[in-house]
Amino acid sequence: MPQGKPAVVPKDGLTTRQRRNRPLLAVHTGEMKGKSTAAFGMALRAWNQGWSIGVFQFVKSAKWRVGEEAAFKALGKLHDDTGQGGPVEWHKMGEGWSWSRKQGSEEDHAANAQEGWAEIKRRLAAETHDFYVLDEFSYLLKWGWLEADDVVSALASRPGHQHVVITGRYAPPELIEAADLVAEMTKVKHPMDAGQKGQRGIEW
Amino acid sequence: MPQGKPAVVPKDGLTTRQRRNRPLLAVHTGEMKGKSTAAFGMALRAWNQGWSIGVFQFVKSAKWRVGEEAAFKALGKLHDDTGQGGPVEWHKMGEGWSWSRKQGSEEDHAANAQEGWAEIKRRLAAETHDFYVLDEFSYLLKWGWLEADDVVSALASRPGHQHVVITGRYAPPELIEAADLVAEMTKVKHPMDAGQKGQRGIEW
Numbered sequence: 001m002p003q004g005k006p007a008v009v010p011k012d013g014l015t016t017r018q019r020r021n022r023p024l025l026a027v028h029t030g031e032m033k034g035k036s037t038a039a040f041g042m043a044l045r046a047w048n049q050g051w052s053i054g055v056f057q058f059v060k061s062a063k064w065r066v067g068e069e070a071a072f073k074a075l076g077k078l079h080d081d082t083g084q085g086g087p088v089e090w091h092k093m094g095e096g097w098s099w100s101r102k103q104g105s106e107e108d109h110a111a112n113a114q115e116g117w118a119e120i121k122r123r124l125a126a127e128t129h130d131f132y133v134l135d136e137f138s139y140l141l142k143w144g145w146l147e148a149d150d151v152v153s154a155l156a157s158r159p160g161h162q163h164v165v166i167t168g169r170y171a172p173p174e175l176i177e178a179a180d181l182v183a184e185m186t187k188v189k190h191p192m193d194a195g196q197k198g199q200r201g202i203e204w
Numbered sequence: 205m206p207q208g209k210p211a212v213v214p215k216d217g218l219t220t221r222q223r224r225n226r227p228l229l230a231v232h233t234g235e236m237k238g239k240s241t242a243a244f245g246m247a248l249r250a251w252n253q254g255w256s257i258g259v260f261q262f263v264k265s266a267k268w269r270v271g272e273e274a275a276f277k278a279l280g281k282l283h284d285d286t287g288q289g290g291p292v293e294w295h296k297m298g299e300g301w302s303w304s305r306k307q308g309s310e311e312d313h314a315a316n317a318q319e320g321w322a323e324i325k326r327r328l329a330a331e332t333h334d335f336y337v338l339d340e341f342s343y344l345l346k347w348g349w350l351e352a353d354d355v356v357s358a359l360a361s362r363p364g365h366q367h368v369v370i371t372g373r374y375a376p377p378e379l380i381e382a383a384d385l386v387a388e389m390t391k392v393k394h395p396m397d398a399g400q401k402g403q404r405g406i407e408w
Contacts, residue, residue, distance in 0.1 A: 022395075034288075066252070070289070074288060131405070176393070183395060
C-alpha cells in the first residue's frame with residue numbers, strides 16, 4: 001500500500017506532523033485467520049523502530065502462536081544482546097500471567113482475563129510499552145468478562161504515544177467506534193473446508 | 205484459531221498425515237492492508253520450524269517493508285550464527301534483483317518482474333526454499349506481465365513440500381482457483397479516511 005495522501009484533511013487544528021504521530025488503536029476482526037498474524041507482522045515494524053513491544057495473549061492454550069513467540073523472543077534477545085530493534089515482553093494467560101503468583105486454570109478463566117486487563121491498564125497509564133498486541137482480546141468483551149465502556153475509556157485516555165492492536169472475532173461496536181483502523185479478515189477459501197488438517201509451520 | 209477438525213474428510217486416498225503435510229498455496233488479496241503483513245506473520249512460524257525462507261518483493265520502491273526486512277534479516281543472521289530458526293533470503297525488485305547484474309529501472313519494470321518470476325520458477329524446480337513470500341505478485345498478472353496459465357502451472361507442478369504465499373490486490377480467478385487458502389482483507393475503517401497520514405513503525 002502506498003504511503004499515500006489522506007482522502008481528506010480534517011479541520012482539527014493539528015499539524016501534519018502531529019496528525020502523523022497520533023497513536024493508533026487498530027482492531028483486526030472477522031472470521032478468517034490472519035488477524036493475529038497481521039498484528040505480529042505490524043510488530044515486526046515496531047521492533048525495527050526500537051520500540052518496546054508488549055504482547056498479551058488472551059488464549060486458553062499456551063501452545064498457540066509458538067512460532068511467533070519464538071521469533072519475537074529471539075528478536076527481543078537480539079535487542080538485549082546487541083541493541084538492535086526494540087525489547088519484547090511476551091505474556092500468556094494460558095500458562096498463568098508471568099507477573100502473577102497464581103496459576104491459570106480453566107475454572108478462573110474470567111478472573112485471569114480480568115487480571116490481564118488490569119495489568120494492561122497499569123502499563124498504559126505508566127507508558128510501559130510503545131506497541132501493544134492484545135491477542136484474542138475481543139472475546140473478553142464478547143463473553144461479558146470486561147465492560148466495553150471500561151476498555152474503551154482506558155484506551156481513549158491512554159497517555160503519550162502508545163500504539164495498541166486488538167485481535168479477535170466479534171469485536172463489539174464500541175470498540176469498532178473507538179478504533180482508528182479496523183480490518184476485517186474474510187474467508188474466501190480455506191484448506192480445512194477441503195478436508196486438510198492444520199499443519200506445523202503453517203498454523204502454529 | 206483452534207487446530208480444529210476439518211469440515212469434511214475427502215475421499216482422496218491420502219492418510220491424515222499425508223493430507224496434513226501437503227504444501228500450501230495461499231493468496232492474500234483484497235483492498236485493505238494486512239495482506240503482506242499477515243504473510244510475514246506466517247513466515248515467523250516457518251522460520252521457527254527451521255525452514256528456508258525466500259522473500260521476493262515485486263514492489264517498485266526499495267523502501268517498502270523495511271521493518272519486516274530488517275527483522276527477517278536479523279532472524280536469518282541468528283540462524284547463520286546460532287542455528288536457531290531457518291535461513292532467510294530477501295530479494296527486492298525495487299533495487300534490482302540481487303542475483304542479476306542488471307540495475308532495476310522504471311523503464312523495464314515488466315522485464316524485471318518477468319526476470320523475478322523466472323528465478324522463482326528455477327527455485328521451485330530446484331526446491332530451494334520451504335516457504336516463499338511472493339509479495340505484491342498479483343499485480344504482475346493484473347497488468348499482463350505474466351500469463352496466469354504459466355504461473356498456475358508452475359505452482360501446481362512444484363515438486364516436494366514448498367509452501368507459497370502470494371499477496372496483492374486483484375488476484376485473478378485462475379490464481380484463486382489454484383490456491384488452497386484465500387483470505388480477503390477488507391477495510392472497515394482506516395485512519396487515512398479521517399485525514400491521518402502514514403507513520404513510521406506503523407506503515408513501514
